Amino acid sequence: MATLQLASWATNLTFTDLTEPVIAAAVNSVYNWAGCAIGGYSQDAPRIAQVTTQPFFGGPPTSSILGSNGSTSDEYADAQLAALINGIASHIDDYDDTHLETDHPSGRPVASALLAVAEWQGPVTGREFLTAFVAGVEAECKLGLGVTPEHYDVGWHITSTTGSVGAAVAVGKLIGLDTARMQNAIGVAATQVVGMQEYFGSMTKSFHVGRAAQGGMLGALLAKNNYTSSMQGLEAKYGWLHVVSTRENATAYFDQLGDVWEIEKNTFKPFPCGIVLHPTIDAAIQLRNETIRQGKDILSVKSINLQVNSEVLVLTGKADPTTGLEGKFSVYHAAAIGYLYGEATPAYFTDDAVKNSTVIEFRKKVNVTTDDEQFNKDQATITLEFDDGSTLEKHIEHAIGSLENPLTDADLMKKFINQVSRQIGEVRAAKAHAAFKAIVNMTDVGQLRAMY
Amino acid sequence: MATLQLASWATNLTFTDLTEPVIAAAVNSVYNWAGCAIGGYSQDAPRIAQVTTQPFFGGPPTSSILGSNGSTSDEYADAQLAALINGIASHIDDYDDTHLETDHPSGRPVASALLAVAEWQGPVTGREFLTAFVAGVEAECKLGLGVTPEHYDVGWHITSTTGSVGAAVAVGKLIGLDTARMQNAIGVAATQVVGMQEYFGSMTKSFHVGRAAQGGMLGALLAKNNYTSSMQGLEAKYGWLHVVSTRENATAYFDQLGDVWEIEKNTFKPFPCGIVLHPTIDAAIQLRNETIRQGKDILSVKSINLQVNSEVLVLTGKADPTTGLEGKFSVYHAAAIGYLYGEATPAYFTDDAVKNSTVIEFRKKVNVTTDDEQFNKDQATITLEFDDGSTLEKHIEHAIGSLENPLTDADLMKKFINQVSRQIGEVRAAKAHAAFKAIVNMTDVGQLRAMY
Numbered sequence: 001m002a003t004l005q006l007a008s009w010a011t012n013l014t015f016t017d018l019t020e021p022v023i024a025a026a027v028n029s030v031y032n033w034a035g036c037a038i039g040g041y042s043q044d045a046p047r048i049a050q051v052t053t054q055p056f057f058g059g060p061p062t063s064s065i066l067g068s069n070g071s072t073s074d075e076y077a078d079a080q081l082a083a084l085i086n087g088i089a090s091h092i093d094d095y096d097d098t099h100l101e102t103d104h105p106s107g108r109p110v111a112s113a114l115l116a117v118a119e120w121q122g123p124v125t126g127r128e129f130l131t132a133f134v135a136g137v138e139a140e141c142k143l144g145l146g147v148t149p150e151h152y153d154v155g156w157h158i159t160s161t162t163g164s165v166g167a168a169v170a171v172g173k174l175i176g177l178d179t180a181r182m183q184n185a186i187g188v189a190a191t192q193v194v195g196m197q198e199y200f201g202s203m204t205k206s207f208h209v210g211r212a213a214q215g216g217m218l219g220a221l222l223a224k225n226n227y228t229s230s231m232q233g234l235e236a237k238y239g240w241l242h243v244v245s246t247r248e249n250a251t252a253y254f255d256q257l258g259d260v261w262e263i264e265k266n267t268f269k270p271f272p273c274g275i276v277l278h279p280t281i282d283a284a285i286q287l288r289n290e291t292i293r294q295g296k297d298i299l300s301v302k303s304i305n306l307q308v309n310s311e312v313l314v315l316t317g318k319a320d321p322t323t324g325l326e327g328k329f330s331v332y333h334a335a336a337i338g339y340l341y342g343e344a345t346p347a348y349f350t351d352d353a354v355k356n357s358t359v360i361e362f363r364k365k366v367n368v369t370t371d372d373e374q375f376n377k378d379q380a381t382i383t384l385e386f387d388d389g390s391t392l393e394k395h396i397e398h399a400i401g402s403l404e405n406p407l408t409d410a411d412l413m414k415k416f417i418n419q420v421s422r423q424i425g426e427v428r429a430a431k432a433h434a435a436f437k438a439i440v441n442m443t444d445v446g447q448l449r450a451m452y
Numbered sequence: 453m454a455t456l457q458l459a460s461w462a463t464n465l466t467f468t469d470l471t472e473p474v475i476a477a478a479v480n481s482v483y484n485w486a487g488c489a490i491g492g493y494s495q496d497a498p499r500i501a502q503v504t505t506q507p508f509f510g511g512p513p514t515s516s517i518l519g520s521n522g523s524t525s526d527e528y529a530d531a532q533l534a535a536l537i538n539g540i541a542s543h544i545d546d547y548d549d550t551h552l553e554t555d556h557p558s559g560r561p562v563a564s565a566l567l568a569v570a571e572w573q574g575p576v577t578g579r580e581f582l583t584a585f586v587a588g589v590e591a592e593c594k595l596g597l598g599v600t601p602e603h604y605d606v607g608w609h610i611t612s613t614t615g616s617v618g619a620a621v622a623v624g625k626l627i628g629l630d631t632a633r634m635q636n637a638i639g640v641a642a643t644q645v646v647g648m649q650e651y652f653g654s655m656t657k658s659f660h661v662g663r664a665a666q667g668g669m670l671g672a673l674l675a676k677n678n679y680t681s682s683m684q685g686l687e688a689k690y691g692w693l694h695v696v697s698t699r700e701n702a703t704a705y706f707d708q709l710g711d712v713w714e715i716e717k718n719t720f721k722p723f724p725c726g727i728v729l730h731p732t733i734d735a736a737i738q739l740r741n742e743t744i745r746q747g748k749d750i751l752s753v754k755s756i757n758l759q760v761n762s763e764v765l766v767l768t769g770k771a772d773p774t775t776g777l778e779g780k781f782s783v784y785h786a787a788a789i790g791y792l793y794g795e796a797t798p799a800y801f802t803d804d805a806v807k808n809s810t811v812i813e814f815r816k817k818v819n820v821t822t823d824d825e826q827f828n829k830d831q832a833t834i835t836l837e838f839d840d841g842s843t844l845e846k847h848i849e850h851a852i853g854s855l856e857n858p859l860t861d862a863d864l865m866k867k868f869i870n871q872v873s874r875q876i877g878e879v880r881a882a883k884a885h886a887a888f889k890a891i892v893n894m895t896d897v898g899q900l901r902a903m904y
Contacts, residue, residue: 048679053670055572056532058511080508120507155690157643188656191609192663193645197690204640204681207674211644215663218505222659225500228777229656238607238649325680 002235002251006142007182009257010135010169015127017258018134023440025263026130028412029137031436032097032268033090033111034066038432039346039419040089041067045203049210050077050085057081062120064449065089067423075449079116080214083167087112087210091159092203093346094328095272095419099265100378100403102144102158106266109163110136112213114170117220119446121175126442128174134263136170139186141262143234146241146250156244157195160208164189165240167216168223175224180231187229188219190240200274201318201329268412270401271344272419273328276312279380279399280331284338287384287394296386303365304335305383310370312377319363324350335382336362345418378402428452454687454703458594459634461709462587462621467579469710470586475892477715478582480864481589483888484549484720485542485563486518490884491798491871492541493519497655501662502529502537509533514572516901517541519875527901531568532666535619539564539662543611544655545798546780547724547871551717552830552855554596554610558718561615562588564665566622567897569672573627575896580626582892586715588622591638593714595686598693598702608696609647612660616641617692619668620675627676632683639681640671642692652726653770653778720864722853723796724871725780728764731832731851732783736790739836739846748838755817756787757835762822764829771815776802787834788814797870830854880904 018026040046050065059078065085068075077085090096090108099106114133118124140162144151152158168189172182192215195208223229234240234251241250271281284304291298308331318330327333327349336359337348353359375381381395398404407415413433420429432452439445470478492498502517511530517537520527529537542548542560551558566585570576592614596603604610620641624634644667647660675681685691686703693702723733736756743750760783770782779785779801788811789800805811827833833847850856859867865885872881884904891897 045679048677049674052673052677052679053532054511055514056511056530057508058530059506059508060510062507078508078510080505155695187651187654188659191646191648191651191656191660194643196643196685196692196695198682198685198688198692199639199643202639202680202682204643204679207640207679207681208643211667221504222501225504227497227500227504227656227659228654228775230650230654233648233650236650240648243607243648323680 002254003183003186003232004179005254006139006169006234006257007179007186010139010173011177011179011182013131013135013173015131018131019261021264022134022261023130025266026134027437027440028268029097029107029263029266030111030133030439031416031433032412033107034432034436035416035420036093036095037086037090038067039423040092041065042423043089043092045092045206046085046089048203049088049207050081053081053084063116064119069424079120080217082116083113083213083217084210086116087213088206091206091209093272093419094274095269095346097266097268098275099141099144099262100267100275101265102141102148106141106262107133107137108209109160109212109216110140110166110170112210113167113217114174115445117171117174117217122446123444124174124446126439126445129445130440132170132173135173136166137263138257138261139169140166142253142257145253147245147247150247151245155197157197157205157208160195160212161193161244163209163212164192164194164216167213168219171217171220172223175220177220177224181223183231183233184227184229185220185223187233188222188227189216190233191229193244201326203325265403267401267403268407270407270411270415272346272349273334274316276315276377277331277334278401279378279396280306280308280382281334281338281344282399283380283382283394283396284335285342285344287382287392288339288342290392290394291384298340300387301339301365301384302387303367303385304339304362305385306331306335306366306368307371307375307381308368309375309377309379310372313368313370321354324354327354331368332363332366333359335366346422424452454693454706455635455638455684456631457706458591458621458686458709459631459638462591462625463629463631463634465583465587465625467583470583471713473716474586474713475582477718478586479889479892480720481549481559481715481718482563482585482891483868483885484864485559486884486888487868487872488545488547489538489542490519491875492544493517494875495541495544497544497658498537498541500655501540501659502533505533505536515568516571521876531572532669534568535565535665535669536662538568539665540658543658543661545724545871546726547721547798549718549720550727551593551596551714552719552727553717554593554600558593558714559585559589560661561612561664561668562592562618562622564662565619565669566626569623569626569669571898574898576626576898578891578894578897581897584622584625587625588618589715590709590713591621592618594705594709597705599697599699602699603697607649609649609657609660612647612664613645613696615661615664616644616646616668619665620671623669623672624675627672629672629676633675635683635685636679636681637672637675639685640674640679641668642685643681645696653781655777717855719853719855720859722859722863722867724798724801725786725796726768728767728829729783729786730853731830731848732758732760732834733786733790733796734851735832735834735846735848736787737794737796739834739844740791740794742844742846743836750792752839753791753817753836754839755819755837756791756814757837758783758787758818758820759823759827759833760820761827761829761831762824765820765822773806776806779806783820784815784818785811787818798874876904
């Protein structure tokens with residue numbers, strides 16, 4: 001009954017069901033997504049995808065490319081192309097928000113599909129938009145919880161594999177599907193399982209998000225036109241939950257829909273890379289500051305000795321990254337740049353940054369040992385050994401950006417402005433921030449793009 | 453090394469590598485696909501998909517919708533839309549060809565993507581087209597062999613899950629990708645795993661084929677523009693083969709590329725439904741003819757007792773289908789219409805046909821027992837019991853359409869004309885048959901559409 005249960009809950013959800021913390025979390029999630037989508041558009045991946053697909057996705061330009069900065073003809077595209085490009089751009093920096101229990105940046109495919117459809121099919125109010133957004137995020141997170149950790153452990157990229165269903169639910173909600181059509185929409189979305197971890201460190205990781213946004217949107221639109229799929233696409237023997245996971249009782253989390261809000265558990269990344277690297281970077285930055293405070297030469301470090309959970313090496317063990325995207329999957333690179341520069345913004349995960357000779361030299365100084373008894377995934381200890389034999393140590397109990405040590409509103413704004421400015425400049429960045437922060441009161445979210 | 457091995461083999465393949473039987477099999481496969489795509493366009497699914505996606509896939513109309521029969525504006529679309537619609541139309545009748553070892557209709561996503569790109573990027577000769585087609589079919593079949601039967605048994609729809617990679621290889625071959633780009637193309641295609649068996653009996657089963665065609669094509673086009681994925685997308689720990697299958701040594705079949713041609717093992721369906729139903733239908737038709745020959749009243753049958761392999765009930769156990777698409781997954785329906793009408797063309801798998809009261813009455817007379825020791829999947833025995841107590845029995849050792857009992861060229865032509873005529877009439881059907889049959893000598897396959 002999981003598919004019916006989810007479809008019924010989503011179609012009946014109203015804005016008044018959302019609590020204040022849920023609304024606040026949704027607004028933050030949407031505007032953090034927008035920041036990523038605007039800033040990420042400066043990378044190669046979304047542009048290659050846009051050039052490649054322009055010959056087909058050539059429908060009337062109804063929906064905005066968030067980070068575009070050129071002529072009017074570049075700023076709008078049809079809803080499918082916009083979803084693909086904004087999806088890729090929003091994920092390419094690995095700077096999104098994260099639902100820690102399922103280890104996945106929730107809301108990326110959802111927001112990418114939803115804004116594109118809202119602009120196309122609008123006017124859609126801020127409240128309608130946020131209600132549909134929350135429906136989609138809850139859907140994908142409940143689905144993700146149901147298959148965690150087996151699904152991720154076998155190699156799926158859970159962000160996009162669940163995101164396709166989240167996008168279908170969100171778009172289906174926005175366009176007013178009834179429960180049966182919502183079930184069909186979930187089915188079409190669920191049968192498109194996009195994303196494997198082998199593609200981490202390449203442009204294809206971000207393609208997963210854009211493609212999941214497209215697939216979910218397509219599911220909702222096909223269902224609206226009476227395309228048939230299944231009434232039990234999630235729980236059936238040969239449906240999503242059983243095909244992509246061996247987990248028992250995978251549907252149990254659907255009983256908590258509307259009682260436990262997953263979006264409240266979202267955290268925001270302080271660093272543009274996988275969440276498991278954050279304690280390492282946090283420790284490295286703090287040690288750099290301490291080194292300077294003690295009057296030591298930061299370049300006089302002989303070795304950087306890191307203790308972490310074993311998952312860190314599984315996910316981010318690339319010792320010798322050769323591209324910026326690979327750098328996001330190298331704990332060696334993360335420790336090196338955190339220590340060398342005292343920050344870890346997108347500027348330190350570029351092709352040039354990973355090829356810098358000092359960075360390469362410092363990556364080689366990093367030794368990693370793993371200890372799953374002493375270290376959870378959000379913990380790390382770094383011990384620096386200097387040429388003079390002295391040492392400095394820092395233990396991170398909860399990395400910055402974790403639920404226990406979250407970014408403040410000021411941190412979030414600083415992050416948004418930083419990443420958005422590099423693409424559209426500071427003045428427009430400030431305008432974009434103001435626009436997305438005030439989304440709840442908008443009478444037509446289709447006006448967002450013109451506000452910055 | 454499987455990804456490199458496949459990419460290298462495909463990029464180096466030339467028409468002169470193809471043997472006569474391989475070329476003949478490829479021509480038959482392409483023209484049988486075309487027949488399905490033209491005839492299947494009369495169904496709802498491709499039309500709903502076309503109407504739904506027209507707002508976005510609105511690029512220049514470079515590629516043909518094979519079964520369209522209206523104004524010029526309906527007959528051509530951009531390559532992505534054409535691939536989707538032809539893919540859906542070619543599979544909606546379940547009338548395609550089948551690679552029996554992997555139980556999947558090979559070449560549907562491949563042909564759907566390939567013709568659309570050939571028309572768009574042409575001129576492409578018949579030889580170039582067939583070479584690329586064979587490359588794609590061999591790729592998907594070797595991949596399918598590597599994960600059979602575990603992959604199918606867990607619930608994946610192998611036609612589309614492998615077809616996406618096949619389409620990428622075929623399109624990549626056609627547009628001249630080098631080996632490294634071909635590896636990237638395979639990666640983008642492989643990470644899009646579309647299709648689960650829960651959607652059998654609904655329009656979504658055919659969507660799988662269209663979507664796999666689109667996804668594979670997109671993989672090739674992105675790779676051409678230097679979009680990065682992985683050099684070992686198939687064999688890596690978190691790549692395709694391991695994520696979607698538990699099979700050991702899954703890459704062994706790649707060693708046979710170019711030595712064992714999978715396309716030669718293709719069979720062609722005499723009936724528009726799953727291959728496991730064919731022995732049942734074959735027996736039912738023969739028993740009907742025998743009943744009449746003996747002067748008995750065919751309506752005086754009390755029970756239709758069927759013995760088959762247990763897989764038949766797993767895949768086609770719907771006792772009470774309510775739509776034509778569900779009828780294709782009902783061994784009860786298959787036995788009933790085979791016996792009642794003495795044939796099983798698409799006309800007997802419509803919504804009206806499954807709701808016919810005599811058909812419903814006869815479905816209830818069908819009793820199924822399974823015996824895996826005595827019956828392979830291509831075998832069946834039916835015992836009729838008449839009201840007067842007499843019985844008639846027919847055992848099928850190899851169903852018509854199997855490798856041991858294949859359709860003749862005349863059968864194939866009859867099938868093509870039958871299915872195509874219902875959509876575009878007999879005169880055009882004959883022209884279409886002649887055009888596709890002569891594809892090997894064409895200087896530009898882009899002229900096909902104008903020839904019928």
